[in-house]
Amino acid sequence: MRVLLVAYGSRGDVEPMVGFAVQLRALGAEVQMCAPPDFAELLEGVGIPLAPIGQPVRPVVKGVVTGTAPMPAEGLPQRAAALVATTYDAVAAVAEGFDAVVATGLLPAAAGARSVAEKLGILYSFVAYFPTYLPSPHHPPFERPGRPFPPEVTDNRALWELDFETMNVLFGTGLNTHRASIGLPPVDDFRGYVLTGRPWLATDPALSPWPEPADIDVVQTGAWFRPDERPLPADLVAFLEGGPVPVYVGFGSIPVRDSADVARAAIEAVRAHGRRVIVSGGWADLDLIDDQGDCLAVGEVNHHVLFRRVAAVVHHGGAGTTTTAARAGAPQVVVPQMADQPYWAGRVADLGIGAAHDGPTPTFESLVAALETALAPETAARAAALSGMVRTDGATAAAKLLFDAVLTAEPQQ
Template identity: 55%
Template sequence: MVALALELRDLGQQVHLCAPPDFRAWIDGLALPVTPIGPPLRTGSRSQAAPSPPSPQQLRQLARDSVTAQFETVAAAAKGCDVIVAATALQVAARSVAELMDIPYVFAAYCPAVLPSAHHAPPVSPVPGPPTTDNGQLWARDAALFNGAFGDALNAHRTSVGLDPVDDVRGHIFTDRPWLAADQALAPWPEPTAGEVVQTGAWMPPDRPALPAELVAFLEAGEPPVYFGFGSSAGAPEGVTQAMIESARAHGRRVIVSRGWAGLSPDEDAPDCLSIGDVNHQALFTQVAAVVHHGGAGTTTTAARAGAPQVIIPQAYDQYYWAQRVDRLGIGTEHPQVTPTAGSLATALDRVLRADVAARARAVAATVRTDGARVAARRLMAGGGSTGHP
């Protein structure tokens, strides 16, 4: 969303972002107007203790509170705006606010698996119900989950402001012509006729500042290292950082460990290992032997653009899709769905630290487009692909 906002601003448009409060400092630093919405994300991600599952009554209250906050916050932030763009399936109120303001609304997904299709199952798995491999049934159950979680809260608010209730919450959020902010080569929309989905390409922000001097010195001191990081994923399994280091050493490789939201940190201070914070991945990934990560849309696309072989350790949601795509494209491999160990990671690295995989990764990198956010920005300005009211 920041990438899209920057492109719109470069094209002379005014923008306003709604984002979790722990992103505010970063967005403020880009001189983009931002309104905090919802709870901080990083605080929850760092929690290692598994909380008790909420009761049905607590879930209903959480849904009511969330939808109420969304109606209030989005309505205030969108005053004077010409269009609302939502890019999360949990942004339940945005389309209703657009209706009240009589302006267009666009929903964008970052991964094909988020949008219903006969060619894939929902990203939230398993969907409650009897076991089945029928994707149509799984998507119907997924729709029922949305209705059960948010239907009452959404319709109560819609009725209170004079809007008609909706009977398909997910369809209401997604619209009948959603946008897909994913690269066509890396993550194509699977339907034979793609007219119902507008694929713009991935929305990637421009290069950030140069790499820190310590990181540059480490990169220049030897052969390309292996990068490890779980990005914004939740707490990592105990001991996984040491397993990462040992797996790279088994291949004679140095190691870069990104602390990320999980707080990964080596237990030792060794010359072949460097711990880093937030850096410019677009610059870093062109200088590593492989990228081992959680499989988020942004990290996967950035590594693919850089031509870096990948090992993906999926943990949730769309990460399984990205792991499968990287494997099918021949630019990396999917780690088995078990707790990573030094042995399992070394085996995965053995599959990607090969000349043919590196060559394939470079070939695919040449096909990954870099103008997705610009395409989306121009389309918004032209009014194309936006969906108005039900």
């Protein structure tokens, strides 16, 4: 079996697909990925061929988040249409002879991927990494740029109906224009076309349940992890063993505004609690603020190992980081920046395994207060208890599900 994985977005979109690819290969599948060129080194390291989609996304994301190159809402339909076409071209160039396409990330990119699958007559599946990407009476959609919801509409189903209309306006026209150019008929439900009637949800049921009853048939596989046996670097091990248990601070593949101020606030807040600090640069470009010996800067390291050895994890609230910290039993402080991150901040707070920061801009005072919660003994106890409930077989379950679907020739509708 040959499977093409499509993930257009940040590291958080690509990393779970790598875990999925590893399990597919263990079952004998041949796997290739279409993703932004930012992740060529990551994919090369695990032996997954990459067909790049467009230009690197890191500069674009940084410009939007930091405000240095904001994208006006009125240009969104044009950018979405361009992403449909760019993704279609990248996927179509390599998809011949594959048995299935599995997509995630930005919806216009996934729409381009599904059009390729439709053109070739092969199975297509969509995977979400958080529940609020999928329609449900139990939660609202998040607002699209330039399309705020009317304040008088509060019913979740009514909001999802508005979201249906918004997606058709913002994304549907561009998709249908492209489909006409390749000889495919128009679609009247952009969201349903991309998600399918039976999307997958790659989240852990204990950390992030899918509430039932719902309006669509969602298959919750469990979270997708990449097996990672890399040892920690020697300097990091020496730091961990050289004093009190530190706090980790990092924002993964999410930039932040005023990164120097964020780093200073975080380091000083951790110090105020008498803790040492591990600072991960990442796309936020966080760095040390002085040369004191209680701080260590790190790059790419094995979070599955490291998070078991820290007192708390201060992060942006991506699905992967939140789940990895929960699996490690590490208390969390989530400083959400965008997209799914407010959802994960809420889950951490609701479960009592950490603190949800109010808004994307941390200060010394706000982080001192959040760390007060995260470093409390009762928070550590709840985080440790939850860690034993987090499943580790999500990618394996999904790989078997895809094999069964291909072998029984039952493409999703």
